[in-house]
Amino acid sequence: MDLKDKLLSSFLAFEDSVDLDHPVHEVRSEAIKTFEAKGFPSKKEEAWKYTSLNNLQKVDFSIFPKAENTLEYRDIKKYFLHEIDTYKIVFIDGVYSSYLSETTHDGVDVCLMSSALTKPQYKPVIDVYFNKVASKDESLTTLNTAFSREGAYIYIPKNKVPKKPIQILHLATGNEAALMLQPRNLIIAEENAELQVIERHQSLTGNEVFTNSVTEIFAAKDAIVDYYKVQNDANTASLVDNTYISQKDNSVVRVHTFSFGGKLTRNNLNFYQNGERIDSTLKGVTILGEKQHVDHHTLVHHANPNCESHQDYKGIFGERSTGVFNGKIIVDKIAQKTNAFQQNNNILISDKATINTKPQLEIFADDVKCSHGCTIGQLDEEALFYLRSRGIPKKEASALLMYAFANNVLESVRIPELKARINKIIANKLGVRVGFEL
C-alpha cells in the first residue's frame, strides 16, 4: 500500500479518537477529501520541480506511534536552548510529554492544540483562527489539517508579553521503524502582544521520520512575533514545514530558518499582509553537506499599501547537497508604496553541489520599491589568501569567510544565547573549533 492509501485508510481509525461533533471535524473531513483528490505533489508541478517526495511515499510509515515513549531530560538536554529559562512544549513521537514541558496559563496560554481543539473555553478562539490562514487546497497542508489533533497552542492576549521565550520541540525516538508526524501549531499574538518562539524537530536514531508540519501565526495590530526554526535533524529525517502568517496593521513578524541538517527539508513560508505599515522579515541560513536537500519556498503577499518585506537567505552547499530557493512576492494593485526586498546568495564549495534559485515577482502596483538579487559563487580566493597569509589555516579561513557570509542573517537574532548556539552549530558543521565571535 502506498503512503497516500495508508493515510486515507488511517483517517477512519483517526476519527475514532476525536470528537466528531466538534466543528473542527468538519474542517478535517473537508481537508481529507481535498487530499484524496490531490494526493502528494509531484515533480510535474512547478512548485515541486526540484523536490521529490517519491522516495518518502515508498516508506512504510507508522501513522500513529504504537506505544507511548519516555525520554530522560539529560539525554535530550542538548536539543533545548537550556542556557536560558523558557516555556517548553515537548512532544515525543507526536505525543505530548508533560514532564519535559513547561506550559503556562498565567495571563497567556502556552499549551496544547489537543486542549484547544477539545475544551470549550478555547472554542471562541478556535472558531476565529483555526485553519483560517492555512491553505485549503495545498495538498500537504490539507493532509495535516485532516489529521490535526496535536501541536503547540499559544495565545497571547492584548498588551501581554510572556515572561520568557517559548520552545517547541518535537522528538522522535525511533521506536517505530519509520514514523510519520503531523504536528499542528496555532500561534496568536493579539493587539500589541509580543512573543519569541524557537521550534525544533529532532530524531534521536537512524530510523526514518517524516514530519509534515503546519503552523498558523496571527499577528494582530502592533504585535511583534519572532519565530526561529532550527533545522539540524538526523540525516534520516525529512521535514515539510508549512507556515502561514497573517499580519495586521503595524505588526512585525520575523521568521529565521536555520537549515543545517535533515535528509530532505521543504519550507513553505507564506506571509499575508492584511493591514498597513506591516513589516515582514524572512531570513535563512542554509549549510548543507552529504546528499542533503533543502528547498525554501517563500511567499510574501503585499495586499495593502505602505508595507515592507525583507528577505535574506544565504546558502552554503558542499559535497552532493542540493538547495532550492523560490521567493515569490506578490504586490496587489492597491498595495502602493510597498517596499519589498529579496536577497538570495549562495556559495558552492563542491563541484557536485547544486543550487536552483528563482525570484518570482508579480507586481501590479506602480508606485513601489521592489528589489531582488540572487548570486551563486565560490569562496573568494583573494580573501582566502589574505586570511591564510595572516596565519589562519585554510579550513579555518574558509569557515571564517562562510561565517562572515552568513553573518548578517545572524545579526537579527534577538536571543543572544540562541545566536551563540547557532554559531556553535555552524562551527560544528564546518568542522572548526568555535572561536569566531562575529
Next chain:
Amino acid sequence: MLEIKNLHASVEDKKILKGINLQVNAGEVHAIMGPNGSGKSTLASVIAGKEEFEIKKGTITLEGEDLEELAPEERAHKGIFLSFQYPVEIPGVSVTNFMKTAINESRKARGLEDMPANQMLKLIREKSSMLEIDRKFLSRSLNEGFSGGEKKRNEIFQMAMMEPKLAILDETDSGLDIDALRIVANGVNKLRGKDNAIIVITHYQRLLEYIVPDFVHVLHDGKIVKSGSKDLALELEEKGYDWIKQEATV
C-alpha cells in the same frame, strides 16, 4: 634570513620572474624598486605563498628552510608577513576578531595556548595607539569601506600585532598622505631590529626617506638588474627607469 636563488615563477604559463637572486640578512632593510609590470608584487606574493604562482626553477629559503612546499599559513607561522598592496575587504569580520583569530591560530601552530583576553586587549590598544588608529575603527568590518590610507595603516597595525621576522611591504606608501606616511613609517621603524628584516617594495623614493634601506634593488622584466645603496633610489627618482632598462638590454 631569506635567501632566493635563481627564482623563476609563472602564472598560467606566463613567465614573470626570470631568475631572481636575493639575500636578506637579519637586521637589514631592502628596497625593491622598478617600473610597473617588472614583477615586484609577484615576488612578494611568491614569498608569501600565493598558490596561483608556480615556481618553475630556483629556491626560496627562510633560515635555511625551503618554503616551496609550505602553505601561506605555515609561512606566516614561520614569521613571514605580507602587507598587501590591495588589502581584501571582508564584510562581517571585525578587525579585532580577525586579529584575535590570526594571533591565536599562529600560537596554536607553535604549540601555545590562546592569548589571554586581557593580554590581547592590551596588545591591541598598544599597537593601535602607536599607529594612531581610532578604537571605533577596530570594530568595523575588515577593510570594508576603508579609505586607501586606512587600509594601509591597518596592514601595518596587523604587522605590529604579528611581530614578523620578515615583513614585506608591497607599495604600502600608495594611497597615503604625508602625515599617514610618517605614522606608518614610524610604526615600521619600531619593528626594525637585529633579529628581523624588511623588504620594502615601492615605486617612489618618498617612503625610503622615512624607512631608510640598507640596500636598493631594481627589478626589471623579472630580474634584479641593479643593486646598490640608498643612493640608488635617489638616482632613480632623478633619472627614471629608462636608463636602467637600456642598461639591462645592453
